[in-house]
Amino acid sequence: MSRHTILPGQPLTALYLLHVGSMDARLIGLSVERHWKHSVHLASSLESGRVVLIDCDRPGVEAAFEQLAPHPRTGVVCYAFHPKDHAQRFPNRVILGKPLNLEALPGILAKAAAESARTIAAPPRRIAPAPDKHPVEAAQSIEAPPSHGQGLQTEDERDLCGVMEDLPAAPIGPLPERLFFNPNEYLIGHLQRAIEHAASNGRPHLIAGLPRLIGVRPLPVPACITDFRDNQLRPLSMAQLPPTTARLISASSLTNNGSETVSASEDFLWNVAAWAARGRLPEGTDPYKPVRLRAWPNFTKVFMSPHALRISALWVRTWASPVEIAARLGIPQRYVFSVFSSARFAGLLDSTPPVRPGAIPQPPVSTSASTPTRSAVAEPVTRQQPQRPSILSRILRKLLNAV
Amino acid sequence: MRSERARHNKIIFSGTVGAGKSTAINALSDIPPVSTEALASDDTAKLKKTTTVAMDYGVLNLPDGEKVMLYGTPGQERFSFMWDILSEGGIGLVLLINNANTDPLSDLKGYLGAFKDFIAGTAVTVGVTHMDRAEMPGLDAYRATLAELGHQPVPAVFRVDARSRDDVAMLVKALLYTLNPGLIDA
Known part of the structure; x- marks a missing residue:
């Protein structure tokens, strides 16, 4: 077992054993004492812990999570014999398999603690002073920690966002090649060209050479027509196409035999780009350059990567780089990269800030209720008061469970 | 002192006649919605057979026993005096527009x-309904209108089917995320 799963010089991770059996507590205690004393120390209370450990197989696990409600900035690491069985019950939690890999655990704990510490808070109050219990004041309250996304990944999530590790917060060297994809090698590149051609000459275009129809028409509103089903289109979009496979053909009209689906071009491009990108960025993208979403994607029709709603909500109101958005939301960058790639091909990205460069990516603002602002997300709240989740958060949970 | 109505958590659904406000509340509500639909007797009758003459009312039951009320305003402008009263203390507005x-x-x-x-x-947030019957204007035209009016932060505009619980829930x-992007996500 290595003592140096944490880099030398990093602070000790205060671990609180919130819901573990006595045997596990003893073994972990011994590990801390003998092997991890330079990286982990056991906290004596929940309040003093920066990360907690929860055994999902033990009875009363729900009550353990309830204890965490007032501590949104405390990291949570769960473990279970069958993590997949618990992923549904506790979505977006890091759930490790038993037996615990003690070599990797200190690093996982430190990461969970650090990421939860970055939890953003609600924006300040935005309405006129009102009596107690106004619903919108809930937006001020501390929210539960966002998903870390690096826990148990579903197959869909891996398909859509890959497994790329985060980049450093600031550029420190050349970017890894695997961060990028060349759109011209994928269906998305052909599709984008088809839409551009159709728009420029006002005629429908087909992408010939594919097993099924994909066509685009520019009028009355730009649309894509295909008789690929989603489960066929997805692998096609993810695969690199040999250069000679697909070619563009101008058509006088697109046949309609009733089996095709017609989608708004923007929605179709979003999906095909997401599948091609898989959490990567189009070649030539600077992940540190501030951009902005000019509009929300049409989320009733397009595929949503994890956190896509939060990312969009923040990115339509602020100029920020993909790396910065991920940091401000405390989520893995690959989810932001996925939204970036889709938005770029769907034409929803603004890349030219209209204001002076110095004013572009403001750091999160203070939480002072006396200076309401509608344009930024607040700094993580440092004080921790026992509070129930805000009404907004409770409605959201209801909707997430119901839909 | 604020009225009893003002102290409730509520989300307001408004929009044009026939846009699907009653349907949307019906799709989302945990109770059979209370509706004051009546046979339409004026120009509205050309658009739909019944119309909401006072308000629609649905409920989202939260796990802790709390309730969120879903109020639908009457679409006809002659009832617009009710809009302010209904929206008092509301969390936000879901606006449905019949394309x-x-x-x-x-x-x-x-x-x-x-x-x-x-x-x-x-x-x-804006839900555009009946886009299957009328493709134009597209979502970009709505976004441009919102931009022209200077709405910040940029409201979400989705193509929706008011009968779909998923679509209404997405709105x-x-x-909620417009109010606070820091809310947890799944």
């Missing part, structure tokens, strides 16, 4: 104007 109407962008402007003060303190989720 098959003669001038849906003008409808959008009208409703945004009518709820201007309410939106200024909360948030709005409400976007409303």
Whole structure:
């Protein structure tokens, strides 16, 4: 077992054993004492812990999570014999398999603690002073920690966002090649060209050479027509196409035999780009350059990567780089990269800030209720008061469970 | 002292006649919605057989026993005096626009104007319905109108089917995230 799963010089991770059996507590205690004393120390209370450990197989696990409600900035690491069985019950939690890999655990704990510490808070109050219990004041309250996304990944999530590790917060060297994809090698590149051609000459275009129809028409509103089903289109979009496979053909009209689906071009491009990108960025993208979403994607029709709603909500109101958005939301960058790639091909990205460069990516603002602002997300709240989740958060949970 | 109504958690659904406000509340509500639909007797009758004459009312039951009320305003403008009363203390506005109407962008402007003060303190999301019957204007035209009116932060505009619980829930989720992008996500 290595003592140096944490880099030398990093602070000790205060671990609180919130819901573990006595045997596990003893073994972990011994590990801390003998092997991890330079990286982990056991906290004596929940309040003093920066990360907690929860055994999902033990009875009363729900009550353990309830204890965490007032501590949104405390990291949570769960473990279970069958993590997949618990992923549904506790979505977006890091759930490790038993037996615990003690070599990797200190690093996982430190990461969970650090990421939860970055939890953003609600924006300040935005309405006129009102009596107690106004619903919108809930937006001020501390929210539960966002998903870390690096826990148990579903197959869909891996398909859509890959497994790329985060980049450093600031550029420190050349970017890894695997961060990028060349759109011209994928269906998305052909599709984008088809839409551009159709728009420029006002005629429908087909992408010939594919097993099924994909066509685009520019009028009355730009649309894509295909008789690929989603489960066929997805692998096609993810695969690199040999250069000679697909070619563009101008058509006088697109046949309609009733089996095709017609989608708004923007929605179709979003999906095909997401599948091609898989959490990567189009070649030539600077992940540190501030951009902005000019509009929300049409989320009733397009595929949503994890956190896509939060990312969009923040990115339509602020100029920020993909790396910065991920940091401000405390989520893995690959989810932001996925939204970036889709938005770029769907034409929803603004890349030219209209204001002076110095004013572009403001750091999160203070939480002072006396200076309401509608344009930024607040700094993580440092004080921790026992509070129930805000009404907004409770409605959201209801909707997430119901839909 | 604020009225009993004002102390409740509520989400307001408004929009044009026939846009699907009653249907949307029906899709989302945990109880059979209380509706004051009546046979339409004026120009509205050309658009739909019944219309909401006072308000629709649905409920989202939260796990802790708390309730979120879903209020639908009457679409007809002659009932607009009710809009302020219904929206008092609301969390935000879900605005439904019937794309098959003669001038849906003008409808959008009208409703945004009518709820201007309410939106200024909360948030709005826009659901465009009946796009299967009328493709134009597209979502970009709605976005351009919102930009022209200077709405910040940029409201979400989705193509929705008011009968779909998923679509209506998506509008409400976007409303919540507009209020606070820091909410947890799944």
